[in-house]
Amino acid sequence: MTNHDISPTLGWDDVYIVTTRDGSDTLFSRAHAATYHSVFGAVAESKHVFIQHGLSTVPPRTPVAILEFGFGTGLNAFLAYLFAINHDLEMRYTGIEAYPIDLQVARQLDYPQYLAFPEERDIFHRMHSETSFTYGTFHFCKVNDFAGISMDDRFDCIFFDAFAPGAQPELWEQSIFDQLFSMTTVGGCLVTYCAQGEARRRMERAGYKVERIPGPPGKREMLRAVRV
Ligand SMILES: C[S@@+](CC[C@H](N)C(=O)[O-])C[C@H]1O[C@@H](n2cnc3c(N)ncnc32)[C@H](O)[C@@H]1O
Numbered sequence: 124m125t126n127h128d129i130s131p132t133l134g135w136d137d138v139y140i141v142t143t144r145d146g147s148d149t150l151f152s153r154a155h156a157a158t159y160h161s162v163f164g165a166v167a168e169s170k171h172v173f174i175q176h177g178l179s180t181v182p183p184r185t186p187v188a189i190l191e192f193g194f195g196t197g198l199n200a201f202l203a204y205l206f207a208i209n210h211d212l213e214m215r216y217t218g219i220e221a222y223p224i225d226l227q228v229a230r231q232l233d234y235p236q237y238l239a240f241p242e243e244r245d246i247f248h249r250m251h252s253e254t255s256f257t258y259g260t261f262h263f264c265k266v267n268d269f270a271g272i273s274m275d276d277r278f279d280c281i282f283f284d285a286f287a288p289g290a291q292p293e294l295w296e297q298s299i300f301d302q303l304f305s306m307t308t309v310g311g312c313l314v315t316y317c318a319q320g321e322a323r324r325r326m327e328r329a330g331y332k333v334e335r336i337p338g339p340p341g342k343r344e345m346l347r348a349v350r351v
Pocket residue numbers: 158159160169192193194195196197198199200219220221222223267268284285286291294
C-alpha cells in the first residue's frame with residue numbers, strides 16, 4: 124500500500140463503521156486494514172487510555188496543551204473538549220492527521236449523541252470541517268504533519284494514537300519519539316494504547332520515563348511515558 128491508495132478526504136469507499144463492544148462506533152480503514160479503536164469498546168478505550176491515564180494525570184495547569192498524533196474520528200479530541208468544559212480549563216488542542224475523514228462520515232459516527240452531549244454536536248462537526256477555531260477557552264487546530272506545528276510549541280499531554288506498529292511501522296520509529304519528546308513539557312506525558320516492548324524502548328531512548336499500566340478492556344497493558 125502507498126499513500127496514493129488513500130483519498131485526500133476519506134469517505135465510504137475508504138472506511139466503514141464497526142460497532143464495538145461498549146455499543147460505540149469506530150471506523151475500519153480499508154487501506155490500513157485496521158480499526159481506529161479497540162473492538163472491545165471504542166469510547167471505553169479512549170476514555171481509559173487518553174483521558175483517565177493521560178489528560179487527568181497532567182499536573183493542573185491552564186491553559187493545558189494537548190497534541191494528538193492521529194486525530195482520526197475526533198473522538199479523543201471531543202473527549203478532551205468535554206474534559207475541559209467539565210474542569211473549567213482553558214485548552215489548546217492540536218491534532219495531526221494525514222488522512223482526514225469526510226464530515227459526512229463524522230456525522231454518522233455521532234459521538235456527541237453516544238456520550239449524551241448532543242448539544243455539543245456543533246463543536247464535534249467543526250473539528251472535522253475546520254482546521255482551526257476557538258470556542259470560549261477551547262482552542263482547536265488540526266494539521267497534516269509535524270511541519271504544521273511551530274518548533275516552539277510544547278505540549279503537556281500527547282495522545283499517541285497511530286495505527287499499531289504492525290500496520291504502520293514507520294510511525295513508531297525512533298525519530299518520531301525523539302521529535303515528540305522534544306515537544307513535551309517537563310512533567311508532561313505521552314500515552315498510547317500500545318504496550319509493545321520495542322515501542323517502550325524507543326520512548327525510553329528518546330528520554331521518557333516509561334511505565335506499563337493496566338490497559339483498557341481487552342488489553343492487559345498500555346504505556347505512559349513521562350518527561351521528568
Ligand atoms: C488509530 S487511528 C486514530 C484514532 C483517533 N485518535 C480517534 O480518536 O478516532 C490512526 C490515525 O492515524 C492517521 N494517520 C495515518 N498515517 C498518518 C501519518 N503519517 N501522519 C498522521 N496521521 C496518520 C490515520 O489516518 C488515522 O486517523
